[in-house]
Amino acid sequence: MVFEETIVLSQPFDQVLEAVKAAFAAEGFGTLTEIDLQATLQSKVGKTMDRYTIVGACNPELASRAIDVEPQIGVLLPCNVVIRESDGDVIVEAMDPGLMANVTGSDDMAPIAADARELVSNALGRLSAMAVDGTQQL
Amino acid sequence: MTDNVVRCPKCDAANRLPVVASGRPRCGTCHEDLPWLVDVSTNEFDAVVRQSTVPVLVDLWAPWCGPCRMIAPALEQLSVQRAGALRVAKVNVENEPAISARLDVRGIPTMVLYVGGDEVARQVGALPADRIDEWVDAALSAPETTRSTRSGASS
Numbered sequence: 001m002v003f004e005e006t007i008v009l010s011q012p013f014d015q016v017l018e019a020v021k022a023a024f025a026a027e028g029f030g031t032l033t034e035i036d037l038q039a040t041l042q043s044k045v046g047k048t049m050d051r052y053t054i055v056g057a058c059n060p061e062l063a064s065r066a067i068d069v070e071p072q073i074g075v076l077l078p079c080n081v082v083i084r085e086s087d088g089d090v091i092v093e094a095m096d097p098g099l100m101a102n103v104t105g106s107d108d109m110a111p112i113a114a115d116a117r118e119l120v121s122n123a124l125g126r127l128s129a130m131a132v133d134g135t136q137q138l
Numbered sequence: 139m140t141d142n143v144v145r146c147p148k149c150d151a152a153n154r155l156p157v158v159a160s161g162r163p164r165c166g167t168c169h170e171d172l173p174w175l176v177d178v179s180t181n182e183f184d185a186v187v188r189q190s191t192v193p194v195l196v197d198l199w200a201p202w203c204g205p206c207r208m209i210a211p212a213l214e215q216l217s218v219q220r221a222g223a224l225r226v227a228k229v230n231v232e233n234e235p236a237i238s239a240r241l242d243v244r245g246i247p248t249m250v251l252y253v254g255g256d257e258v259a260r261q262v263g264a265l266p267a268d269r270i271d272e273w274v275d276a277a278l279s280a281p282e283t284t285r286s287t288r289s290g291a292s293s
């Protein structure tokens with residue numbers, strides 16, 4: 001099953017991380033959580049790994065509508081965006097919010113999931129400009 | 139089987155191309171090699187990949203996917219630049235979930251390169267046009283023994 005969309009960038013990790021947060025902010029998503037998985041796993045289990053950060057992006061208006069339809073939808077919130085190093089590149093992966101409609105099977109959730117999908121797609125579209133010419137459209 | 143209409147980059151003549159065929163399509167008017175970029179359905183997929191005498195780049199995409207929209211012009215450009223040497227087959231995973239399930243695709247865009255019906259390289263995630271070009275070159279120039287031999291086409 002397809003559940004995420006992905007961009008590969010060649011800019012430095014920290015630049016991409018800031019660009020991701022800015023791109024999602026421009027679409028109405030705040031950064032609720034920011035988990036440095038590399039540092040966490042290093043301190044907890046001594047794991048050595050490439051940089052790996054999970055940004056929890058939340059659009060309050062969409063989250064509010066989704067919880068009104070299905071209170072349990074919180075298990076899929078916020079929208080996780082992964083920024084990770086791989087073979088010298090930085091990969092950005094975002095969950096497809098369309099999953100919210102698929103998982104619940106709710107007709108009422110479908111328009112909310114579609115709205116979320118469009119905003120996430122727009123945010124990744126902004127990052128695409130960075131991939132193509134090194135600039136960021138914000 | 140469906141057909142796709144492709145304009146010749148040299149003389150602008152409209153040419154109707156079958157989705158499934160072997161050989162290299164040429165313009166009926168000026169005989170220039172034509173770019174071969176086609177939308178492929180589940181029923182056509184195996185034949186497209188297996189019958190092609192040139193490498194096939196399969197692009198798994200969805201209309202809602204921002205990064206997929208980013209690489210679409212690059213793939214169109216690639217099909218023009220490599221007319222006669224590469225076929226680009228686009229698979230809309232919303233319409234053709236059976237193909238993405240069979241190829242075990244979880245993230246889009248995913249590009250899969252086939253030579254002689256066998257998968258030789260796979261790229262998950264959108265790349266700039268020049269890096270897609272480099273990825274295709276690297277995959278096609280790699281010795282056969284170092285390529286992945288996992289076949290995406292069922293036998």
